[in-house]
Amino acid sequence: MRRSAVLSAPVLAALMVPVAALGVGTSDWIDGFRTDVERCWNPPEGSAVVIVTFGMNRDGTVIGDSLRSIPREMAETDSFTAARRAILRCGRDGYDLPPDQYEAWREIEMTFDPLVGGEQ
Amino acid sequence: MRVVLAFVAILAGLAAPVTAQEERSGPLRIEITEGVIEPLPFAVPTFVAETAQAQEMAVNITRVIASDLTGTGLFREIPQDAHIARVTAFSSPVQFPDWKAINAQALIVGGVSVDDSGKVVVRFRLYDVFAGQEMGQGLQFVGTVDGWRRIAHKVSDQVYSRLTGEDPYFDSRVVFVSETGPKDARQKRLAIMDYDGANVTYLTDSASIVLAPRFSPGGDRVLYTSYESGFPKIYVLDVATAGRNVLNAADGEMSFAPRFAPNGQTIVYSLTTGGNTDLYQLNIASGQTSRLTTTPSIETAPSFSPDGSRIVFESDRSGTPQLYVMPASGGEATRISFGQGRYGTPVWSPRGDLIAFTKQSKGRFHIGVMRTDGSEERLLTASFLDEGPTWAPNGRVIMFTRETQGAQGASSLWSVDITGRNLKQVRTETGASDPSWGPLQN
Structure with missing residues (x-):
């Protein structure tokens, strides 16, 4: 069953990022970033929505020990494990992000929501 | 989502360029909604043989673990000749970069020792390679040389559970009817095997036709129907000794399609008297029976819900075989199947959420699942003749x-995942039918 296209809280939050904070061509590298992670995300059957926060180094690599789940209890679930694995696996050589906009992507909050994209 | 992104892009396009010095407030928020469904790549280097006697067993155990995991369709083994790192000691530090380089997402490392008394000790650790950390704690299993396959299945069960979050099922057995000879003179024997077709043991000879074996909840007994007396009668067999007793055998009556209640003390079955077939319940210890249905139609193939409160069964009271659910003590039954075709052999999932069934429609047979109220019917297979589903103990595989x-x-x-993926034949040394999947072994 495909869930209706109601905007989730994280998406609304993304819309509310101050416009001045985003540079020209922002959507290109954000789309690229998203696509890179999606390529490695293999959500387990019945996977729940999980939010992962993490920090980035200037070279586009993930600060490995910075990955956290929201809420914290989700860290014990296979949904979080799959999300963390996706972020780390596809970012092992560093994500292709604009160095001059490092402050925009220094901290990431990524929502993994299998109910939006796929048949459940 | 795409609409939202377009909106973000428009906003971004209107914005003035920013410099690296400009600060954002809060993290960049991104939503990931479209993953890939592909088997998770894992590496399992041959377990380290920690004693001289363990060399061959270490190889065999490793291969069974790899086979268990890949057999689910959820995992893909990275061939050993692609491994860069070599594991020479169970406690050696893991070279995560080497495993990352070959894209192994999970790594299983183990050690095997066998002593002169035949005691086998298997240790293993599971690693999340890209997190660079162990998943769960290392475990050790102790067994005998003869039981090495069970130890391997135990390790696989742990790995499967930690990686999928599902309950395990590899260390389980299946009772079935072994079939040999031509179709018009087929010989049938009860047999028991590991879930993967290994370690077959025969429980009966082929002197009489046997049908529909069903495991007890504890896996220690098997109910089945035999024509030994000339009429179909229900027997209960002790798996350890192969000793058996006939149950509730009145002359001239035909009893069949038995199944244990979750308490293991009572059974439900079909009994034909005077040309009418109804469902009955029997307390094995006391021999007391009670009648559950009283219709002129044929009621058969009963199966309990896992909490023992309800029974799903097959009845032709509407004119064609359909599925019905009623209280375990009998009473009003509710029809749950309404699709086109004939439905039979319903089996309640051990999770309680689904009912598996056989469906015949337009000349084809299907194995399918539906919710317990009959909604969300899904057909998982189609062939000339598919029938008689049985659930893996974790309710994921049929x-x-x-x-x-x-x-x-x-x-x-054959087996199939409840998503309809990973349809495959179970290797058996003879023809085989009527499987009943037992519980996870202790």
């Missing part, structure tokens, strides 16, 4: 009988 067409047609066992 095994069933597939029979091929024609005089040379043969029966074999």
